[in-house]
Amino acid sequence: MKGFKGNDEDSGQGRISRGVEVSGDVLFADALQVDGKVTGKLMSESGALVIEQTGDIQADVDVGVCVIRGALTGNVNARSRVEIYKTARVQGDISTPVLLVEEGAMLSGAITMGKAAARQTDAIRLDGNEELRKSQGAS
Amino acid sequence: MKVFWRQTSPTSWLRRLGSALNVFRGAARRLTTRETKSTRLEEGSGSPSQTQALKIAGYSLVLMDPDGQVIWTREWDSGGVFEFGPRQRLWVFCGFTNHSKRETEISEYEIELMGEDGLVVERFGDSFGDSVIIPPGESKNFPAEWRM
Numbered sequence: 001m002k003g004f005k006g007n008d009e010d011s012g013q014g015r016i017s018r019g020v021e022v023s024g025d026v027l028f029a030d031a032l033q034v035d036g037k038v039t040g041k042l043m044s045e046s047g048a049l050v051i052e053q054t055g056d057i058q059a060d061v062d063v064g065v066c067v068i069r070g071a072l073t074g075n076v077n078a079r080s081r082v083e084i085y086k087t088a089r090v091q092g093d094i095s096t097p098v099l100l101v102e103e104g105a106m107l108s109g110a111i112t113m114g115k116a117a118a119r120q121t122d123a124i125r126l127d128g129n130e131e132l133r134k135s136q137g138a139s
Numbered sequence: 140m141k142v143f144w145r146q147t148s149p150t151s152w153l154r155r156l157g158s159a160l161n162v163f164r165g166a167a168r169r170l171t172t173r174e175t176k177s178t179r180l181e182e183g184s185g186s187p188s189q190t191q192a193l194k195i196a197g198y199s200l201v202l203m204d205p206d207g208q209v210i211w212t213r214e215w216d217s218g219g220v221f222e223f224g225p226r227q228r229l230w231v232f233c234g235f236t237n238h239s240k241r242e243t244e245i246s247e248y249e250i251e252l253m254g255e256d257g258l259v260v261e262r263f264g265d266s267f268g269d270s271v272i273i274p275p276g277e278s279k280n281f282p283a284e285w286r287m
Contacts (some may be wrong), residue, residue, distance in 0.1 A: 046218070065219060078214065080219070096186060098231050098232070099232075100221065100227055100228070100229050100230075101227065102228075103227070103228075111230070113234060
């Protein structure tokens, strides 16, 4: 498919080019750049979705990282972070542990804390509370 | 979200004193953080608008008890390095669930932003007048908002 291509066979990066419209569920691994239009659902376990200025997404998004410079109508669930830049127009609820918003961005929706992916657990208890030290703690 | 606050006993003047100290400790910590930012601005190109963006690779939550001791800390990956610069706002939401069998008493918390090298590039937090008690099995979210 001409408008939906990988930049490199092994990179795992895909792109939906400007002028291309995709309808349905889109599942990707590492990264997906959207310059076109997507309706349906976008999913990735830990991958990064980049919606460029010409990108228009009318779908729920469930990814690791979501970078928005274009239009998005739908709910976003990001396990790592969401970045919304000044050219973005977002309408929908956002669930993420880290949210970056640039001045000028349009955002309409609720923001809730997402479930963060832990890198490592460094729980310590200095006064000898072993139970707490051993706990996995955060979620 | 359930938040449990321990009521200060009228006779427990020691706890009142401890709470007051927590407030002062938090204020001092915030003052220190501001000094750090000021120093960076002076060392940089000058105006805040020209401040270089920070590269952030992760963040961590540090919880402290009424004695100021670190009782719990955890680090998260931000999903790759991203830049945080002027004219941007950053919200970080950290959560703690008490999986132990005891109550956890928290009087202060800090959220640390870490760079690619794992070093802390910025920290911010808050302190509670009265400690927050988190019973076993309960959770609490610790949010923070930051802008350059």
